[in-house]
Amino acid sequence: MGAITANPWLTCFPDAREYKVRNLWGVEDDVFCAGKESTFEFIENVLEEVIPLFPSEYVHIGGDECPKDRWKVCPNCQKRIKEEGLKDEHELQSYVIRRAEKMLAKHGKKLIGWDEILEGGLAPSATVMSWRGEDGGIQSANMGHDVIMTPGSGGLYIDHYQGDPKIEPVAIGGYAPLEKTYSYNPIPEAIDSAKRHHIKGAQTNLWAEYLYTADIMQYRAFPREIALAEAVWTPLEKKNFKDFTRRLDNAYVRLDKHGANYHIPLPEQPLPEVAANAKPEERTASLSFIAFTDKADLTLTTTRPIRIVYTTDGSEPTAKSATYTRPLSIDKSQVIKVASALPSGKLSPVRAITFEKQTFSPAIDPKDLKPGLKTKTAVGHYYRASDLATTTEWTEGVALKPEDLKPDKVKNHMDEIQPKAVVGEGYIKIPADGVYVFSTDLDQMWLDGELFIDNSGETPKFSRHDKSRALKAGWHKVCLIFIGAVRGGFPTYWDGCAVAFRNIKDGKFTNVTADMLAH
Template sequence: MYKKIILLLVACVGLGTARAQDNNPNLGIIPAPVSVKKTSGAFTLSQETTLLADSVDNKAVIFLADYLKNSAMLHIPVKQNSGTIANNSIVLTSVGTDGLPAEGYRLTITSGNVTIAARGAGMFYGIQTLIQLIPANKSATAKLPCVQIEDYPRFGYRGLMLDVCRHFFNVQFVKKYIDLMAAYKFNRFHWHLTDDQGWRIEIKKYPKLTEIGSHRTSTVIGNYHDRTPQQYDDTPVDGYYTQDEIRDVVKYAADRYITVVPEIEMPGHAMAALASYPELGCEPDLGYQVQTTWGISKNVYCPSDKTFAFLEDVLTEVMELFPSKYIHIGGDEAPKDVWKQSEFCQKLIKKYKLKDEEGLQSYFIQRIEKFLNTKGRSIIGWDEILEGGLAPNATVMSWRGEQGGINAAKQNHDVIMTPGSGGLYLDHAQGKLSTEPLTIGGFAPLEKTYSYDPTPEELNNDQKKHILGVQANMWTEYIATENKIEYMLLPRMFAVSEVAWTPLANKNFKDFSEVRLPNHLAWLDKNGFDYRVPTAIGAKDSVGFGTTMTVNLKPPVTGAKIYYTIDGYTPRETDIEYTLPKTYNVPVDQYRELQTIVITPTGKRSVVTRMMIYNKKPLPPVVYQGNNQGLRYELIPGEYNSTNDFKQSADGADSLISKSFNINPFRKNGGFAIIYNGYIRIDSDGFYGFSTSSDDGSTLLIDNQLVVDNDGKHPISAKSGGIALQKGYHKFTLKYFNVGTTGSLKVFITIPGKPTGELGSDLLYN
């Protein structure tokens, strides 16, 4: 039964031939191919079709035969290709592959035959494209559009990462994750197996790693800085993979042309290992425990001979399980506090004439790299491995923005781009935090992920050759269930596949999101996947200024329905179904608010969108005759839960002037609030948008009217609003408070006719 489920999983979506192809230049295929040339006619796939292959035991050929049998109800035996091709055949051959780049394929569908010309992985990817063209109606016959497709990947490294340390996921789910990867032409599964919160791989020589290190007693409740003091759920988290299970997953992935890249973290993120074997730390009597909260632990491996012997033993067993060229050794977020205080570490720095503790980390990484190089393997590390000097043959995975990757490429090191700032951290929110399940913070909507380009313009052509590819990461601090992983993964995984595979010139977000994606989401919906339902095409939160509101919407999921209200209440399936474009006239001094929701055939729901339009005169300016740039501010110490909890002093204590909203200098004081007061200069009549991005709460008022409400204790969250203003000066008030150690504040303005940008001191006065 499970085998059948997996084969259904990789079927993706049947696109059929009923839809007008003129509006579907890529035939619904994700990721979009290099070249698609449509021709007239169709091929009829039926029980009489013959499957011919140069090699009948090729794993890609077997994969297609199993799919046709279990998902398309077509029991078509594989026959040896003798060179004589009869009509009504699917031909899988290496003939006709001249000039194809690595992993490329040529798929030709005529009314008589289907031919996939490819070698190795290219054959598998051609088969995945063919599967996407087969209607998913489980009929014994299917019509395939005649077409010529030539295709190959933009990047050789196309990765997805799964963190199983913070929360454990069983082998069956890992295989499901790999199946999705295979269907969308990913070829690297980065398996994050060790961290502070759990050790998840059996190591025979060190049984305590799983006896102790795979178990934590509890987990912090909510975001780790939501509560002071932190609270815990008293629920143990356990789990690890036996070596037999590891071998099973590695083979399963290899059968789908996916290489599993294991990650064994060092020298930081080591609390699970230190709890198991305290002698590996610089303070063995400290009483290490598997960490029950998130964040960065100051406890790291001590760079002793005992530690290196342990790590070499561990890596030896890891290499026996994983044939991957690369072994990921982490290297990120390794505080040097313990090393600075350790007499042993300070002697080691002097002994090897290292510059400082960063040099000691470089020594640590290089020693591990030399060991792995002797075994014919290479290391990948997060971009912190650049600190103190990069190991000679290391590949850098750039996650803290692109700069680490840029620096590494300029030093002629290979790079995999995976920056959170590029929308590649799939644990980041897909919409406003107030509408999303709990996340670590950050903001990575589908369009941001899709628009990422892994090759920075700062690099020249030779340096760009060192960009091996791209990877998206699924960290699971706040993802405890399989359903939530699917929700965070889908549909952004489809966008990443196109970033990794499709030529830059062929990418088109409108075609991706409005033409191709709806059918892929419909397949997910029908087959029981959880995913984030996009809002209706054409609907988004907005506030405008005018006399009419015109609405033209389309469902983002094939078969879904759109419901709407104009009475201010949240729409649901009991409200009016949207079917045709609508235009609302707005009387003077009134407004219209249209709320919409998408509900899929299985009952999944999008977030609600609110589109508002005002027919009101802009607010007149206030009197201001000065010319002093910057805002006055007052700093108010204390712990607060809301911007309503504090007030400006009556004695005019807000006498200090600031030309920015940088709150970092105030964070050292612990909890605090701050009120900015002054005026904003508006250069033309119009509707102005404002937004704040803050950790914790912020509210913005113009002429004493609340425009942005981003209040409350929360991680980084963005909220927006708008107001119609006349040319001149308007009173400006911003209130903010911070709890804990992770505060931040940014303010943005959208001027009519211009893109959104940070609000600068050139518009602010006191």
């Protein structure tokens, strides 16, 4: 998009709009025009300038995430398809890739591209990186093309979570714990035995959308990079994850000597009830604030066997603190701090888990209720809910459910929409007496007049501030706040803005529905 911003003539429709570099994540519909010969002159000029800078025989040209919407209605692209005898826009993409391959060949270079370059036919000497699962790699190898396996489904996207998303640093999503990366087999059985030599190896991908510091980058990379090395260098029959983790403790010491940051599994809380076929990432939903009325238990687990230490007096745990061996029984308000401890004595980040003994918050009996929450909307650029304190101009309305608080969805640029903040106030109906856990990616949730969940200033793609409260059945005051902003490249307009809840004894969240809200 940077090239198009500087050179709009590269697009199918240069005068369609003012092109700008994206200020948020996502895929751009406006791509290079494949029907103009000037586009290929530009590509060749760039390659000729870049190639001398890199000694490798390979050049990765990408070739992925190329929407075809503009090409379908572009006269130049349609003319190219007709003149070249191409079947459709997918074959047009392959035409572009083949021309790029010839440009590289003139300089003695070979082309690598993502598995989308298979669409419409593969360039003769192309090497394929299979990221959308293994099918592209299997197909390419069986066709006689070299392949690098890198499927996100195989634990090789290490920008994915490696522990419970409720307590790990925010990530793009997914779930790739250490054992999943280690267990990956880079040579699927579906590849013909005579073609398996075309699998050149495997690689992990660490995309930078949510890498806000070098520490976070290393935290995601290690030790999964070590697991990948063993995954591709060790025969499948000799893999042993238990032995690998034993040796990993020594590798951690080496990483310490290099001053590298790395992931140590955090103590997590498993859900009380999960389906037998639940995925590993569906079995935990850690809480840092736990309400109870009589007694509570604290059960802890980790993504791989590791010692857990804890304190009950509010002090910071050390390697010499008590070792967790069984669930802890809680009968009074207190803060329990937990961490995982390596044999070297190094600890994971400490988790502070607050237990609060509560009486049931009483329900109220409001009169003349109407459906939904009463809303007020403020137009303007806001970053936190506290920024609304001085706002005087509001537009009133009604939101039937929490998701309705979200204004128009932004696609490419924030200037495509009018920035807004929306506050929804009213009542929420609790179905029965109980302790309930709530989760939302909205900026704030107020319950019974108190700030309950606060995601202020965070990238709230995934809620990391779930909280519980003891509530009587019936109506309770609620206030929900949506702030339209871009945080760390992620627009809150992409959030679902739902409010989910579950009884603390249950494992399944349910979204708050319209019949539970009134004003």
